[in-house]
Amino acid sequence: MGMAGWHLSRNKVLFFSGALFITLAVCIHLIPYFPSMFPPVLLQQEQQQQDPTSCISLLNEVTYFPNSHGFSWNWETNSGSHDCDFQKLGRPDVSDLLNGSWVVVAGDSQARLFVVSLLDLVLGSDEMESIQDDLFKRHSDYHIVVKKIGLKLDFLWAPYATNLTDIIIGFKRNKIYPDVLVMGSGLWHMLHFTNYSDYGVSLGLLRDSLVPLLPVSPEFNAAGPDMGSDPIRALHLFWLGMPTLINRMLNTEEKRVKMTHEMSNAYDQELHKSKILRQDGGPFLLLNVAMLSNKCGVDCSLDGMHYNEAVYEASVHVMLNALLIESHQKL
């Protein structure tokens, strides 16, 4: 895949406010966010009060507001999430967070739209315009290095779970792993195979391909004496879930016949049965696009499958906030 040679600084240990060590994968620089907002002592107390896993579970709960350009969004305020201090990160913060990182996003057109939203946060509008054509070449990969922040971002066209497994096998072969890996798959399988148990089998193989790579327990991340020598320990895995399908809006007869509500549910059940998600005991943290898209609703979808950019923007911010929370956990 030609990715060797890219040097990433991982597992930086920052000396924070003279008292706290923070082990950061992905060069997550918390310093720009927190000291300005809370004194360090308060930060410590807050973390003791707020169980970070509960914040993670609230991350996908957002709400949308129609506006003149389409939709804007924010986290729901009635869900206890204000204690979690979720925040939409602006360009300087994202640049800082992802500085020196290698991010790989692999999947179908949903994953491509996710990449567009992520790049939107990092690049200016002129730069975005100049890359549009390459970014939207159908069924092809896209690679970019954002030099000023040393961010390497690869979109890999991988519509099936078997393609995702091949990508993992490629990483293993080259013994080099991204800092952040976002994967998702399902729509193509539903349309072209329409066999949920086969989808489940392919997800199981994907999970199996990852298992020998993952640390036994998250605690090992912070404590292991060989910290940093095993690159996979710093790997952050996200599953980009399938969107809510709005059957009557799907743009071909074949899609309307095969991609039914029932079939969608059956695919979703297979996802959980495969135990690929963190909530089911697996490695991937779910970016719950089904929920994020459903909340935005019918008016927010273009073709019953692809949604307004607000949905992908929200999923990017869910991921970025999850990365921040994960680094808190390592305090």
Ligand SMILES: *[C@@H]1O[C@H](CO)[C@@H](O)[C@H](O)[C@H]1NC(C)=O
């Ligand atoms: C990225 O990190 C490098 C080295 O740590 C630093 O020199 C540079 O200013 C950082 N850039 C941004 C945009 O944060």
Ligand SMILES: *[C@@H]1O[C@H](CO)[C@@H](O)[C@H](O)[C@H]1NC(C)=O
């Ligand atoms: C993805 O997998 C399908 C089915 O196994 C295969 O036909 C296709 O060539 C693969 N695509 C890529 C990009 O590897």
Ligand SMILES: *[C@@H]1O[C@H](CO)[C@@H](O)[C@H](O)[C@H]1NC(C)=O
């Ligand atoms: C669905 O997939 C399963 C598992 O791969 C396979 O055994 C079964 O024959 C498939 N069903 C159909 C109707 O193709």
